Amino acid sequence: MGDAVTYVLSLEAESSVPVVPKLVIACSTGNLRLYINTQTPLSQDPEYTEIGWYSVGRYRFGQEQPQTVSWETSTDHEAIFVPKITVDGSNMQHQFALEFLDRIAAAQILHFEYNPLNGDRTVAEFDVRGLAGHLIHLKTQCPYPGP
Numbered sequence: 001m002g003d004a005v006t007y008v009l010s011l012e013a014e015s016s017v018p019v020v021p022k023l024v025i026a027c028s029t030g031n032l033r034l035y036i037n038t039q040t041p042l043s044q045d046p047e048y049t050e051i052g053w054y055s056v057g058r059y060r061f062g063q064e065q066p067q068t069v070s071w072e073t074s075t076d077h078e079a080i081f082v083p084k085i086t087v088d089g090s091n092m093q094h095q096f097a098l099e100f101l102d103r104i105a106a107a108q109i110l111h112f113e114y115n116p117l118n119g120d121r122t123v124a125e126f127d128v129r130g131l132a133g134h135l136i137h138l139k140t141q142c143p144y145p146g147p
Contacts, residue, residue: 004029007141009134013112013124021124023110024079025101025135027142034082034097036124041077041117045070055080057114061107080114101139105132 006028013021019039026033048054053073057080060066071080086096104110110126 005141007138009131009138011126011128011131014127015124021112021114021122023104023112023126023128025104025138027138030142032084032097032101032142034100035074035079036082036112036114037074037079038114038116038122038124039078040119042073042080043115043117044077053077055115057112059110059112061103061111062109066111066113077117098139101135104128105135 006026008027009025011023013023015021021039022037024033024035024037042055045054045056048070054070055073055077056068056070058066058068071083073080082097082100084095084097105128108127108129110128111123112126113121113123115121
């Protein structure tokens, strides 16, 4: 009912899997959200069952080494969210979502591996070339990760 403007950038994976995942970058009232909508229920990380539904995945940009993550999922457990803030080993906070957005802008390919519920690991490949110009506009509209 408000007059808030929402910007959404969505990119389908270059994939031959039956359900094509989407990379979604959204900004509404200064709140930046990055997530991958796998469009299939994700398995739960057993280490986090007491605090919510987290799912294990791996990502890598181009030919870099894969990074293993356990990120929170949506309420339907089909999307996995890139965290807004992370804390490193020296207890320093990082604006991880913004850093991840910058990595996307500089990359050509983003690989994301996820574990569907009762299924085999699946790798989604996103051709992110050409997104840099769109991301600059999005970041001017949504300069901070929000609450």
